Amino acid sequence: MxxxxxxxxxxxxxxxxxxxxxxxxxxxxxxxxxxxxxxxxxxxxxxxxxxxxxxxxxxxxxxxxxxxxxxxxxxxxxxxxxxxxxxxxxxxxxxxxxxxxxxxxxxxxxxxxxxxxxxxxxxxxxxxxxxxxxxxxxxxxxxxxxxxxxxxxxxxxxxxxxxxxxxxxxxxxxxxxxxxxxxxxxxxxxxxxxxxxxxxxxxxxxxxxxxxxxxxxxxxxxxxxxxxxxxxxxxxxxxxxxxxxxxxxxxxxxxxxxxxxxxxxxxxxxxxxxxxxxxxxxxxxxxxxxxxxxxxxxxxxxxxxxxxxxxxxxxxxxxxxxxxxxxxxxxxxxxxxxxxxxxxxxxxxxxxxxxxxxxxxxxxxxxxxxxxxxxxxxxxxxPLLKRFGLRDLDHGQGGEAGHDAGHGAARRIVILGFFRTASALLSQIEQQNKELLDQISVVDFNPNVYRTLAARGQHVVYGDISNVDTLVHAGVGNAEIIILSVPDSLLKGANNEKLVRHVRSINPTAKIISTADLLRDVEDIYAAGADYVTVTRISDAHALYEVIEAVDQGLLEAKRAEMDMRLAERREVLP
Known part of the structure; x- marks a missing residue:
């Protein structure tokens, strides 16, 4: 022992x-x-x-x-x-x-x-x-x-x-x-x-x-x-x-x-x-x-x-x-x-x-x-697998995207990367201005997102947004508004500052809306060429403060009922 x-x-x-x-x-x-x-x-x-x-x-x-x-x-x-x-x-x-x-x-x-x-x-x-x-x-x-x-x-x-x-x-x-x-x-x-x-x-x-x-x-x-x-x-x-x-x-x-x-x-x-x-x-x-x-x-x-x-x-x-x-x-x-x-x-x-x-x-x-x-x-x-004849989900869309870009038929608004914020945005647009959906193009490499959006009739391009060729073929050069809503922590091969620089070099006149994880990143993203930078923690804090006020006023049940009604009306790609 x-x-x-x-x-x-x-x-x-x-x-x-x-x-x-x-x-x-x-x-x-x-x-x-x-x-x-x-x-x-x-x-x-x-x-x-x-x-x-x-x-x-x-x-x-x-x-x-x-x-x-x-x-x-x-x-x-x-x-x-x-x-x-x-x-x-x-x-x-x-x-x-x-x-x-x-x-x-x-x-x-x-x-x-x-x-x-x-x-x-x-x-x-x-x-x-x-x-x-x-x-x-x-x-x-x-x-x-x-x-x-x-x-x-x-x-x-x-x-x-x-x-x-x-x-x-x-x-x-x-x-x-x-x-x-x-x-x-x-x-x-x-x-x-x-x-x-x-x-x-x-x-x-x-x-x-x-x-x-x-x-x-x-x-x-x-x-x-x-x-x-x-x-x-x-x-x-x-x-x-x-x-x-x-x-x-x-x-x-x-x-x-x-x-x-x-x-x-x-x-x-x-x-x-x-x-x-x-x-x-x-x-x-x-x-x-x-x-x-x-x-x-x-x-x-x-x-x-x-x-x-x-x-x-x-x-x-x-x-x-x-x-x-x-x-x-x-x-x-x-x-x-x-x-x-x-x-x-x-x-x-x-x-x-x-x-x-x-x-x-x-x-x-x-x-x-x-x-x-x-x-x-x-x-x-x-690229090596493609040379051996394996097809990706973007097979057949490159020519179409390039054609659109070359003839000015690209969408007015391009959303680069699709995660929960972009999902919520599309649902909000669907509720308030459904006609605007026809002017939006989404670029992402999640196959579930690609198939779901395509099934809904939404214009979507399968591709890696950190690749400059993908941005060009997706029609970024002709877009009026370009939205980057994916946080740096989830981006692969790039961050929002680098993406803004790439996008600005392709399209000098578009209004670029980006997001920032950290407050200290905001100035760098503006310096890279963004026109507006969102910081989600601020909007989250505002929403939480409203809940605290509702508690103090005895209106929490009404606030929850309002939120439940809003959630029931949403039809998001990423629930």
Missing amino acids: HDLIRDITLCILFAWAIGLAAHFFRQPLILAYLVAGFVIGPYGSGWVKSDESVSTISELGLIFMLFMIGLEIDLKKIIRAGRVILIAAGVQLVGGCVLGAAFFMAIGLKLGGGGFDALYLAVACALSSTVVIVKVLYEKRELDTLPGRITLGILVLQDIFAILFLAVQPSLDDLQIGVVLLSFLRVGALVATALVLSRYVLPPLFHQIARQPELVMLGALAWCFLIGEIAERLHLSREMGSLVAGVALSTFPYALDVTAKVTTLRDFFITLFFVGVGMTIPVPDLATVKLALVIAIFAVVSRLVTTFTPLYMMRQGLRASLLPALNLAQISEFSLVVLQTGIAANHITKETSSAASFAFVILAVLSTFAMVQSDWLTRWAI
Whole structure:
């Protein structure tokens, strides 16, 4: 027991120390934890030698990590997932597994006869890293963009797929229809038990202890390990049970409160898990490095093929098809979970798992840089893809736009970029001066915006507003009023100051209306050539002050009724 406490102490100290270095060098923390485990583990310095300690630390971390993953799975979002996300995720998962199994068998790995290395690697390569992707998209403020939503939707469905695989995994040695059905029945019994308890037993209990943070946290842990033990009794696994416990808990009213209170424990146990995985990684030989590189290359290529293809076939445009493929081009931390269960069941060799772990590290680093530079990569790749004959949504409109621009038939008002403010503006114009819509042209590269506006009969040009050629072909040179309403935080490849300069160079006489995120940007945008700059925080503040006045005058209900009526009358593209 004393050795275990000492080993956990070493894990945390080295994870923290190497994590600090990773933070300063802008590397993923997961990479730091793996390195820390390798340094102190049996294949590094040997400070942690006990197989029992390594196994216990890894299992504890794995149980709690899966519990937290379950807590963050939003079943409502899965149910509401659109056709595009469902089809893209289905093709990506099935296609990735089929291609993976065929490829890894072709290079000599086993599939059957007691060895399932090819199957486990296929599944591992079909899953993407939630930790890496969400962190980068959050920092880039792209979670709420169309490619961001597609990426997150596919990630959630990948987690569901992993749950199903973990249900079948214990029966791979005797994979018969009856055995598989029995596994699913056991999972069904576990899920039903967890859902019933979380629906009828947990809410009143948590209601009583809601104001006792330590009891809420303790209750969440008790729930996690209880369902884990039930799963173990059903001949599944504690890890599977902890995942189901998290998913069941995510459906009841106190889920957000529980998640907030166990976040610190989540970080602690996730750290233990990845340090534990790092301790199992041996010093790589040449064969392991070669296999790791092959796995990494296959993961990237297969993700591009299985993600880009269905999105492109569903006419999402080259950009919205490429970005999710780039975002998803790595191996998941969940893949390490799958591989660990494979080792525990003697389904795969430690050499295979080690190679996959190295591939995970390689892609965690490279994909972070690729995602940060994804806009530049897509701008480079799109012209190349067009040369190979792939058509974008702007196919056939360039000549028409150019013709309009050359003959003075361009719209009087051009809206560059289409987000919520532009959506609200079109709805306002539709209510107050519908005839003005015929004089408006919208330029944007969101395929949903393009299709919705085209279906409504609104003139729309598909294109990247940071590209000068797009501005010229869109008729900016002949417009009288040019509106830039997208904030800098959402613009890709430019900002409002640069856009104003480009627009002013193309059209010296137009009235340019721009927006500013920060007060200090206003003067720079005016200096660039804008005629009027809006600052949305000012109009928001005015609206909030009116609400405060309504409260003081006892007129809040009337104010709300007025707002409800105004909202009911609107028909926006981006609700």
